[in-house]
Amino acid sequence: MPNVEIDGRTIEVDEGTSILEAAGQAGAAIPHYCYHAGLSIDGTCRMCLVEVEKSPKLVISCATPVAEGMVVRTESEPVKKAVADVLEYLLINHPLDCPICDKAGECGLQDYYMEHGLYSSRMHEKKWLKGKVIDIGQLVLDQDRCILCTRCVRFGDEVVGDQELGFIDRGSRKTIATFMDQPLKNHYTGNLVDICPVGAFTDKDFRFQARVWYLEQTKSVCPGCSRGCNIEVHHTMRRFRFEHKRVYRLLPRYNPEVNGHWMCDFGRHGYHSVDSPERLFFPLVRDGDKFSQVPWMEAMRAAAEALRGAVEAHGPEAVAVIPSAQSANEDLFVLRELFRDSLGVPHIDYRVPAAEEGYEDEILIKADKNPNTHGCADLGLVPADGGRDLDAILAGCRDGTIKALVVCHHDLGHLFPDGDQAEALSGLEALVFLGSLPTSTQALASVVLPASVYVEREGTFTNFAGRVQRFWQALEPLGEAIAEWDIWVGLAQALGLECTYRSAGDAFDALAQAVEAYAGLSYDTLGADGEPAGVAVAEAAE
Amino acid sequence: MSTTPTLKRPARAKGDRMTWWEAIYLPEIFRGLAITSRHFFSNMTGHILQLFGLGRNLQPAVTIQYPEVVRPLPERTRTLHRLTKREDGSPRCVACMMCESACPAFCIFITAGEHPDPTIEKYPVRFEIDLGLCVFCGYCVEACPEDAIRMDTGIVELSTYRREDLLLTIDQLLKLEPVDRTTPRSMHPIPPREGDGTWSPPGVEVPTHLRAGLTRLSGDPIAVGSDQPPSS
Ligand code: SF4
Ligand code: SF4
Ligand code: SF4
Ligand code: SF4
Numbered sequence: 001m002p003n004v005e006i007d008g009r010t011i012e013v014d015e016g017t018s019i020l021e022a023a024g025q026a027g028a029a030i031p032h033y034c035y036h037a038g039l040s041i042d043g044t045c046r047m048c049l050v051e052v053e054k055s056p057k058l059v060i061s062c063a064t065p066v067a068e069g070m071v072v073r074t075e076s077e078p079v080k081k082a083v084a085d086v087l088e089y090l091l092i093n094h095p096l097d098c099p100i101c102d103k104a105g106e107c108g109l110q111d112y113y114m115e116h117g118l119y120s121s122r123m124h125e126k127k128w129l130k131g132k133v134i135d136i137g138q139l140v141l142d143q144d145r146c147i148l149c150t151r152c153v154r155f156g157d158e159v160v161g162d163q164e165l166g167f168i169d170r171g172s173r174k175t176i177a178t179f180m181d182q183p184l185k186n187h188y189t190g191n192l193v194d195i196c197p198v199g200a201f202t203d204k205d206f207r208f209q210a211r212v213w214y215l216e217q218t219k220s221v222c223p224g225c226s227r228g229c230n231i232e233v234h235h236t237m238r239r240f241r242f243e244h245k246r247v248y249r250l251l252p253r254y255n256p257e258v259n260g261h262w263m264c265d266f267g268r269h270g271y272h273s274v275d276s277p278e279r280l281f282f283p284l285v286r287d288g289d290k291f292s293q294v295p296w297m298e299a300m301r302a303a304a305e306a307l308r309g310a311v312e313a314h315g316p317e318a319v320a321v322i323p324s325a326q327s328a329n330e331d332l333f334v335l336r337e338l339f340r341d342s343l344g345v346p347h348i349d350y351r352v353p354a355a356e357e358g359y360e361d362e363i364l365i366k367a368d369k370n371p372n373t374h375g376c377a378d379l380g381l382v383p384a385d386g387g388r389d390l391d392a393i394l395a396g397c398r399d400g401t402i403k404a405l406v407v408c409h410h411d412l413g414h415l416f417p418d419g420d421q422a423e424a425l426s427g428l429e430a431l432v433f434l435g436s437l438p439t440s441t442q443a444l445a446s447v448v449l450p451a452s453v454y455v456e457r458e459g460t461f462t463n464f465a466g467r468v469q470r471f472w473q474a475l476e477p478l479g480e481a482i483a484e485w486d487i488w489v490g491l492a493q494a495l496g497l498e499c500t501y502r503s504a505g506d507a508f509d510a511l512a513q514a515v516e517a518y519a520g521l522s523y524d525t526l527g528a529d530g531e532p533a534g535v536a537v538a539e540a541a542e
Numbered sequence: 543m544s545t546t547p548t549l550k551r552p553a554r555a556k557g558d559r560m561t562w563w564e565a566i567y568l569p570e571i572f573r574g575l576a577i578t579s580r581h582f583f584s585n586m587t588g589h590i591l592q593l594f595g596l597g598r599n600l601q602p603a604v605t606i607q608y609p610e611v612v613r614p615l616p617e618r619t620r621t622l623h624r625l626t627k628r629e630d631g632s633p634r635c636v637a638c639m640m641c642e643s644a645c646p647a648f649c650i651f652i653t654a655g656e657h658p659d660p661t662i663e664k665y666p667v668r669f670e671i672d673l674g675l676c677v678f679c680g681y682c683v684e685a686c687p688e689d690a691i692r693m694d695t696g697i698v699e700l701s702t703y704r705r706e707d708l709l710l711t712i713d714q715l716l717k718l719e720p721v722d723r724t725t726p727r728s729m730h731p732i733p734p735r736e737g738d739g740t741w742s743p744p745g746v747e748v749p750t751h752l753r754a755g756l757t758r759l760s761g762d763p764i765a766v767g768s769d770q771p772p773s774s
Contacts, residue, residue, distance in 0.1 A: 097663075098638075099636055099638030099640065099687050099688065100636050100637070100638055100663050100664040132660040132661070132663065133656075133660040133663055207656075208637070208654035208655070208656065208664055209654075210639075211639050211642075211643060213643065214643075238648070239651070242651050242653075242670075243653070
């Protein structure tokens with residue numbers, strides 16, 4: 001492996017590493033626009049010029065592989081001058097829209113100008129004007145701001161395989177465009193906003209909503225499908241008082257094992273329900289035709305009494321639970337302990353079919369729109385011996401053999417093609433609903449327990465490939481919602497059972513003890529990238 | 543070489559006992575009366591002399607009959623904000639939120655909209671300043687890249703009967719004019735709020751989702767049951 005000296009530091013890197021990447025490993029940041037770790041090398045922007053000893057002129061570090069004994073200087077005077085010159089070229093026709101540009105604050109042009117440019121303009125000529133505010137579907141294109149780095153073009157070619165963007169004209173008039181301003185049709189357009197070093201693309205979802213420096217970042221996992229892309233939640237409380245909005249955007253977080261650098265548009269824009277005014281904010285208990293809002297203690301008591309009543313009068317066979325793959329592993333584990341292990345309920349089935357078939361592609365998007373189906377399966381939330389599956393549970397509700405039903409998150413409406421859900425469930429003595437958003441099933445419940453959403457709590461999801469991934473709490477729950485595992489703990493205590501989990505971490509560690517596939521995992525060491533479940537099992541088998 | 547400055551203790555620190563001279567009370571009373579009388583007679587003498595055109599260099603104290611008479615303000619006093627306008631009367635503000643970012647009191651709130659003219663692109667649908675929080679630091683004026691906000695209305699009388707009225711909306715801010723320094727300043731009322739507190743270019747409907755926060759102005763609680771934002 002070659003040894004290189006970069007700014008006086010000698011490091012050993014892999015064969016074929018570019019100078020730019022080697023410099024990154026050595027801790028020297030080389031400015032660049034066209035280089036992106038997730039795309040091929042292009043070498044168009046000329047920002048990453050460095051001085052290599054014995055080379056007659058500066059070389060572009062992104063496309064020059066290191067060689068044994070190479071001596072590289074990234075901060076010498078010729079390099080600084082070259083970078084400033086490139087910046088000056090890029091700014092010849094740049095509109096300097098910063099006050100109204102959503103990229104301001106995280107813009108490559110702004111950052112490098114402050115670091116390396118700092119010249120005053122020598123241009124007397126008028127700027128060459130290109131198109132502004134061009135509607136290209138989910139994004140708005142501003143051709144003026146483009147610095148022609150081709151990242152977006154390569155993204156189309158290499159990641160989504162759809163060459164929608166390209167350049168037209170040459171020289172000063174060279175312009176990024178879609179054919180005849182047609183809208184982009186792929187499902188990964190949001191990534192263009194992220195990878196574009198300037199503000200040429202703005203996402204209509206985030207456009208003009210906030211300035212980027214308002215936003216705090218919290219690591220999380222996208223709950224949009226079973227891929228479980230690693231994300232960063234960008235949120236602020238600063239404008240909540242007026243706008244009732246806390247989460248402003250989701251950005252992908254690099255994880256080579258799951259999503260690489262990208263995420264899909266469905267997931268990216270899937271956060272709106274988090275701040276929805278429709279959310280279930282308070283525990284509700286049925287009061288004739290409507291709900292009355294009650295304190296948590298009272299709702300817990302009502303749910304506990306209903307469940308205890310059904311179990312005592314008709315035995316645990318009269319109770320059924322429909323957990324959801326929207327819930328985190330911790331929630332499912334406490335639910336399993338409470339219903340299956342303590343109450344002895346045999347009818348547990350999480351496999352509620354989706355109302356419509358989910359879209360799937362070869363890149364990231366999975367048809368299963370639940371983040372934690374794998375976790376449900378790992379925990380065995382399917383009927384035990386003699387237990388009823390979903391269809392039989394619903395049949396039991398109709399014929400009166402099921403007296404109490406617990407439903408998590410689901411909207412069961414589509415399982416009743418005749419639209420007779422209300423009638424079918426009317427024979428129940430108790431319908432306990434746990435969830436964050438109202439559904440047609442929730443509207444029929446006798447007790448509603450409001451659960452906090454994924455940005456308001458922490459926990460783990462297991463993605464389709466069995467990777468256990470942690471998400472972190474970004475915000476306080478709205479209203480009186482609390483985390484699902486905590487609701488089950490409260491309900492267990494209201495039933496007089498011993499249940500002492502004090503945090504999601506507690507519940508996960510107990511889960512790791514109890515479930516074979518999770519053996520060896522620990523909440524604290526799970527880390528930001530997650531870990532595959534079943535490793536300990538596989539190792540033991542070898 | 544510098545010497546450490548020594549602080550002189552006052553002769554009598556708080557809590558010390560009174561001297562015998564102070565304790566007998568009357569001498570101190572007369573001393574106080576003497577100070578008051580000195581001011582009274584010197585001011586009266588000054589005013590009488592000036593009445594006859596004498597004693598020009600004296601500066602007897604004056605009482606200004608506020609609010610009938612108002613003092614001229616120094617030229618650079620920071621007074622109530624206003625939003626400046628383009629020639630066509632639309633706000634110069636491009637909703638860049640620099641002022642909102644700079645404001646140390648977090649009292650500016652802007653909601654941006656999509657302007658039909660692509661050369662303007664962004665405009666403020668709502669621009670609110672909560673004077674109940676404002677500390678009149680003027681940072682918003684300094685921060686503005688468009689000279690769109692100024693504090694030159696000459697208005698310093700900002701009392702209202704209701705706290706909500708201290709929240710100025712964009713229509714109020716646009717109606718305010720710079721102080722006219724050629725005529726004596728008079729008391730200005732803050733222009734009343736009109737409409738729903740939004741602005742939009744002619745022919746552009748304010749999108750409903752941008753009206754969302756306006757319930758706040760009418761004092762209705764927002765959807766979550768408490769109008770306090772949960773702390774994050
Ligand atoms: S792309 Fe960057 S430099 Fe250009 S207007 Fe936007 S923030 Fe300013
Ligand atoms: S639009 Fe952005 S990503 Fe595409 S070439 Fe221009 S600067 Fe690069
Ligand atoms: S004067 Fe200061 S406190 Fe008042 S709005 Fe401007 S920046 Fe905020
Ligand atoms: S800084 Fe100026 S242009 Fe920007 S939002 Fe404030 S008033 Fe408007």
